[in-house]
Amino acid sequence: MSKVRVLILTGLGLNCEAETDAAFRMVGASPEQVHLLDLLEGRAERRLSDYRILAFIGGFAFGDHLGAGFVFANKIRWRLYDQLLSFIENGGLALGVCNGFQTMVRLGMLPGFDGDYRTPRATLAPNDRLGYRDAWVKLAVDPNSPCVWTRGLTTIDLPARHGEGKFLTETPEVLDRLESGSQVAVRYVGDNGKPTQDWPDNPNGSPDAVAGICDPTGRLFGLMPHPDAYLYPYQHPQWHRDKHRDGVVLPTEGAGLAIFRNGVEAAAG
Amino acid sequence: MVTRLEIAGRTDLPDPRGLHAGGRIRNFLGIPVRAVRTRDVYRIEADLQAGEAEKILNEVTDPVLHRGGLGRVESDRFDFAVSVAFKPGVTDPVGKSAMVAVQDTLGRALTLTGGEEPAVYSSTLYLLTGVTREQAETIGTSLLANPVIQTITIRSWDEWSSSAPDMTVPRVPAQHRPEVQRYDLSGSDAELQEISRKGLLSLSIEEMHAIRNHFLAAGNDPARTGLGLDHRPTDVELECLAQTWSEHCKHKIFNATVTYHEAGKEPETIRSLFKTCIMGATKAIGAPWLVSVFHDNAGVVTFDERIHLVYKVETHNSPSALDPYGGAITGIVGVNRDPFGTGLGAHLLANVWGYCFGSPFHEGDLPKGLLHPRRVRDGVHQGVIDGGNQSGIPYGRGWEVFDHRYLGKPLVFCGTVGALPVTIAGGPGEKKAALPGDRIVMTGGRIGADGIHGATFSSAALDESAPVQAVQIGDPITQKRMFDFLLVARERGLYNAITDNGAGGLSSSVGEMAEQPGGARLDLSQAPLKYAGLATWEILVSEAQERMTLAVSPEKIDEFLELAREMEVETNDIGEFTDSGMFHVTWGDETVACLSMEFMHEGDPDLNLTARWAPPLYAEPEPFSGTDLTEDLIAMLARLNICSGEKKARHYDHEVKGLTVVKPWIGVEQDVPAEATVFLARHGSSRGFVLAESVNPFLSDIDTYAMTVAVVDEAVRKLVCAGARTDRIAALDNFCWPDPVQSDHTPDGEYKMAQLVRSCRALYDTTLAYGTPLISGKDSMKNDSTMGGVKISVPPTLLLSAIGQIDDVRNAVTADFKQEGDRVYLLGTTRDECGGSEYFRYLGEKDGIAGNPGEPAPYVGNRPPVIDPERTLPLYRAVEKVMAAGLVRSASTPARGGLILALARSAMAGMLGAEIDLDVDLPADRLLFSESGGRFVITVAEKNGAAFEAAMAGQPCSRIGTVTAGSRLVVRHGGGTVADASLTDMKAAFKETLNHV
Incomplete structure (x- = not known):
């Protein structure tokens, strides 16, 4: 079987291309990094339709000036939207991490109600406690979610690294609908495994502890925490502790990889 | 409109x-x-x-x-x-x-x-x-x-x-480029000094004489008159020389001939501290794994078959004093360009930062013109946070040191580790050379008035006349886009040499690159400007950020410029490298400067300095008479120089790039600083690098020799403590000194110079003994401020940054206690060496002894740690072996605050207690708080105890206790309990001090 082709959009202040590339490679896909400007100007000799998965990576596109992901999303909206919509229509998958999630929400790719992938209905607002913060969080996966990227997962620890991660919706009904459709694929939870509003377990104050959402098909998924920064088991903050503790079973791979593997398997199948 | x-x-x-x-x-x-x-x-x-x-x-x-x-x-x-x-x-x-x-x-x-x-x-x-x-x-x-x-x-x-909404915009008013001026240097010394002072040139009278003599001799040369020049240097020439000869660029003090006096000894002459002590030690060590040291923008060492490691640490002190945010963000994005401009260009892996500030709780008067240290601290942090995060580079190390003598000038250290491919475009990655005929290309951003005179300004004391334009504000996104472009160009082999535009702007970058081909012709009318009206000399010396200078061969220039256009990175061909022996600058056809390369780089007069050492004598505190040190332990944990800085540090990304393994904050609750951090250098390999550092300006008050030995030892020890190999440790030296040149403003210059000599000698002795070569460094020698008539000088501060290697990151060891029942060992020897210790300063405050603004806080004491590498190095090698054998569960290094603070950190991190029984013949307080070097606290599983002790045979190693499931750290000595503190109380004290600022 040929490898699943993944397009990683890069440039303009994005910065997680190396680890995203490594992640997709580790689960057997074939990622390619393409600068957004090359794609917009048609220099890349590639089109979105050449790929099964589109990765919106983390970083600070245009410094997050005028709002996280805004200027980058704006470029896509005015110059690449038709290609993007037909990519989605044709069954393509997309993963957005952090700045990439913000971009997908800005574009209206998420939540994508009723096949509408161009109307923004939510935003990632500044954290309640102002400022960027880097700390690991615990996420619970909604077992009923249609999200193909989180299939089979229950909980996952990942680093959250952002200043604008508070998921706010246009109206309360939008959040209700996301919940009832199990589109809230991942939530911040406390030590007891329950969704929490308490800082720092919920690092930004997102209502309903939303950490990431998918579209109704489950193929498009975005989240604030970084699966791309937990590729090796020993990256977990407790690994160098646990390896010395009697009776602790160490993981064999970084848990973030499971998300990439799920997406690649869904794209292949 | x-x-x-x-x-x-x-x-x-x-x-x-x-x-x-x-x-x-x-x-x-x-x-x-x-x-x-x-x-x-x-x-x-x-x-x-x-x-x-x-x-x-x-x-x-x-x-x-x-x-x-x-x-x-x-x-x-x-x-x-x-x-x-x-x-x-x-x-x-x-x-x-x-x-x-x-x-x-x-x-x-x-x-x-x-x-x-x-x-x-x-x-x-x-x-x-x-x-x-x-x-x-x-x-x-x-x-x-x-x-x-x-x-x-x-x-x-x-x-x-x-009122109507404010519609004004801060456009720079259009102006004409001022005429090039010529300077008549035939006047009196007073007039020459006035020219230097008024022009912010920081040129000494000896240097002005050298310039005058040079131009008098060259003035009749047809090569010069034929270009329309005469015996009067143009403003472009004078500015260019001032930049090139600035202390910042030329390191005149480190290259001076020094006569060193010490009572009872013959005076000694040292020709260049840099060559004899710093390069001297590295040469004497002769490590075969050094790739490129001292001559490029950063040091380069062997890592694996695919990449070399590159490391550079810089300071950005004066700009950060004026505009903490802008100065600091420029500091971090500026030092990023050093590894990026090393060899044919390294990509960046990790940043480090460290700051010396006045107390954020400072309540006394502030000399006019100074910002409150809390404001300086906030701005500096936010600048480096934004600079690092937006560039997508994780931080590996971060620290703060507080002392009232940093009120006048904060010290802002920023560094970057990069990875240089062993092979770039078919050749060795570290080799670069501009060739005659290569185009001079400037890429990145435009030139503005920002950052004019940064190099000369940082070579002077800070006072109210500091120029507004000396402040730059780095723009990490513009720089990231430039780096993205240059990495593509690097892979395609589109350029022959690269360097960054930092201090001195184009005059330095082109001037330095032109040394290889032997000349350059630069047309400043081709340089892109942010706005019209800059003087020609301003264009040449502007330190506007995010710019690199490259040498591109004429065959590749079109492809290079086309790639830049595609990636929307402003790039201009501004001249040609030549072998004419001249640094020739034009505006279109008009020559505005023509300096002989030889005079530019070799023409500055030698500096002769005198150093005079006399050891100071300080008051000692009363001997300890109590029985219980629990309260003192809690108070020590809360002290500014020991407490947690996590609140600020969490705002810095430490995981972007997905290569971070042992993170800056460790333990069950990830709230205790790691002794050293561990990173992978690339995906797909479990080999890693290890970062640590040490800085201890408090010991400088007693003797900079002892200070320097202590910081080298501590930085090396932290790396060993995390599992690094002892035979692959490289070090970087960053000196931040008060002006050590004797003058009316600096009546104690000879003493400060002696402090510098002693520090350099210790650096030589200790790095040689440890086999840890210095691969790069920087000095900042004028860290004095005179604001509102008050002079404040920083204490001599040496940051020693160390980078080590670990064959498999899975074998790294962290400091947190792991499991109840584990044995606790103390390795090394504790002596009564509380001179310059945190404990003595604590006692000074406790006794209510008021210090003087310009002097060290009491008590200083007189007995600093004395470290003998003959004894410590064999111990470190033994520790390396037991770590590689997997016998060590946790390791920490007693340093500031002493043994008890190391135990407290390990307990807090592991959320486990310990029962400790110390059998050493020292007063309890000295035993707990002395900052003796060469020590580790190591825990070992009970089942491995015997193997560990056997491996440590012949080393100073004693079992001092056991890790407990309890929540208390209990220390006994001489039959009684001298400390008994709960984890809760310790953590509260540790975290509270800086939690709200």
Whole structure:
């Protein structure tokens, strides 16, 4: 079987291309990094339709000036939207991490109600406690979610690294609908495994502890925490502790990889 | 025409930026402001067609969060509106991004009638309720804005409601380029000194003489007269020499001939501390794994078959004193360009930072012109946070040291580790050479008046006349885009050499690159400017950020420029490297400077300095007479120089790139600083590098020799403690000294120079003994400030940064206690060496001894740690072996605060207690708090105890206790309990001090 082709959009202040590339490679896909400007100007000799998965990576596109992901999303909206919509229509998958999630929400790719992938209905607002913060969080996966990227997962620890991660919706009904459709694929939870509003377990104050959402098909998924920064088991903050503790079973791979593997398997199948 | 967009938050949503500002206003300024709301304002200076303004507004306004308006958005009543905008010419990255968004939205390039360049200018509006005008002014100038770079406009509610929206834009007024001036240097010494002083040239009278003599001799040379020049140097030439010869660029003090006097000894002559001590030690070590040291922008060492490691640490002190945010962000993005400009270009892996500040709780008077240290601290942190995060580089190490002598000048250390491919475009990655005929290419950003005289200014004491334009503001996004472009160009082999534009701007970058081919011809009329009106010399020496200079062969120039165009990175061909022996600068056809390369680089007169050492004598505290040190332990944990800095540090990304293994904060709750951090260097290999550092200016007060031995030892020991190999440790030295040149302003210059000599000698002795070569370094030698007539000098400060290697990151060891029942060992010897210790300063405060502003805080004491590498190195090698054998469960290094602080950190990190019984013949307080070097606290599983002890045979190793499941750290000595503290109390004290600032 040929490898699943993944397009990683890069440039303009994005910065997680190396680890995203490594992640997709580790689960057997074939990622390619393409600068957004090359794609917009048609220099890349590639089109979105050449790929099964589109990765919106983390970083600070245009410094997050005028709002996280805004200027980058704006470029896509005015110059690449038709290609993007037909990519989605044709069954393509997309993963957005952090700045990439913000971009997908800005574009209206998420939540994508009723096949509408161009109307923004939510935003990632500044954290309640102002400022960027880097700390690991615990996420619970909604077992009923249609999200193909989180299939089979229950909980996952990942680093959250952002200043604008508070998921706010246009109206309360939008959040209700996301919940009832199990589109809230991942939530911040406390030590007891329950969704929490308490800082720092919920690092930004997102209502309903939303950490990431998918579209109704489950193929498009975005989240604030970084699966791309937990590729090796020993990256977990407790690994160098646990390896010395009697009776602790160490993981064999970084848990973030499971998300990439799920997406690649869904794209292949 | 100006279009004004105002973006306000929805009134039913909280405004985190306003709430944050409100908290700071109340906490820091003590002004009981009731409410703060904020707005973003964009002024678009461009010709817009009908409907376009609305289209932009609609796009920029986030419907979930915002209410946007053209002109102005209505507001509920407030008392005062404070508008904060950039001054003309100051970098406005937000405005730049807004320009992109506007053009994308409109699908066209903006234009402006009259031919001026269109632009978008950003500003912020703070609407304050519950303040007077006077308070609003205080808030504006001391918290919201920095008057050095920003304009503040204050309007009351009535003024605001009755006036039209402010449509002014901070455009730099168009001006003509001033004529090139010529300097007549035939006058008296007083006149020469006046020329240097007025021009901010920082040239000494000896240097002015050398310049005068050179031009008198060269003035009749037809080669010079034929170009329209004469015996009078042009302003371009004089400025260029001032940059090239500045202390910052030339390291005159480190290269001086020094006569060193010490009582009872014959005077000694040292020719260049740099060559004899620093390069000397590295040469003597002769490590075969060094790839490139001292001559490039950063040091390079072997790592694996694919990449070398590159490391550089810099300081950015003077700019950070004037504009903490701008100075610091420039510091971090500036040092990023050093590894990037090393060899043919390294990509960047990790940043480090460290700061020396006055206490953020400083309450006394501040000399006029100085910012409060809390403000300096906030701004510096935010600058490096934004610079590092937005560049996508994780931080590996971060630290702060506080002392009242940093009130005058904060020290801001920033460093970057990079990875240089062993092979680039078919050749060795570390080799580069500009060839005669190569094009001189400048890429990145445009040149403005920002950062003019940075190099010469940093070579002078800070006083009220410091130039506004010496401040630059780095723009990490512009730089990231330039790096993205250059990495593609690197892989395609499109250039022959690369270096960064830092201090001295083009005069330094082109001047240095031209040494290899033997000359350059630079046409400044081809350099892109942010605005017209810069003098020719300003273009040459501007330190405007985000620029690299490259040598591109004529065959590849078209491809190079085309790639730059595609990736939208401003790039210009500005001249040619030659072998003429001359640094020839023109404006079109007009020659504005023609300097012989030899005179530029070798013409500065040698400096002769005298050093005179006399050991100081300080008061000692009374001997310890109590029985219980628990309260002292808690108090020590809360001290500024020991307590947790996690609050600020968490704002820095430490995991981007997905290579971080042992993170800066460790333990069950990840709230205790790691002894050293461990990173992978690339995906797909479990080999890693290890970072640690040490800085201990307090020991300098007793003897800089002891200080230097201690910092080398501590940095090396931290690496070993994390599992690094002892045979692959490289070190970087960053000296930040008070001016050591004897003069009327510096009557104790000879003593300070002796401190420098002793430090350098210790560096030689210790790095040689440990086999840890110095691979790069920097000195900043004028860290004095004279503000409001008060002189404050920093204590001699040496940052020793160490980078080690670990064959498999899975074998790294962290400091947290792992499991109850584990044995606790103390390795090394504890002596009564509390001189310069945190404990003595604590006792001084406890005894209420008042210190003097310019002097060390009491007690200093007289017995610093003495370390003998003959004994410690075999111990470190033994530790390396037991770690590789997997016998060690945790390891920490007693350092500041002593043994008890190391135990406390391991206990807090592991959330486990310990029962410790110390059998050493020392007073209890000295035993617990002495800062003797060469020690480790190591825990070992019970089952491995015997193997561990066997491996440690012959080493100073004693079992001192057991890890317990309890929640207390209990220490016994001489039959009694001398400390018994709960984890809860320890953590509370450790975390509280800096938790609210």
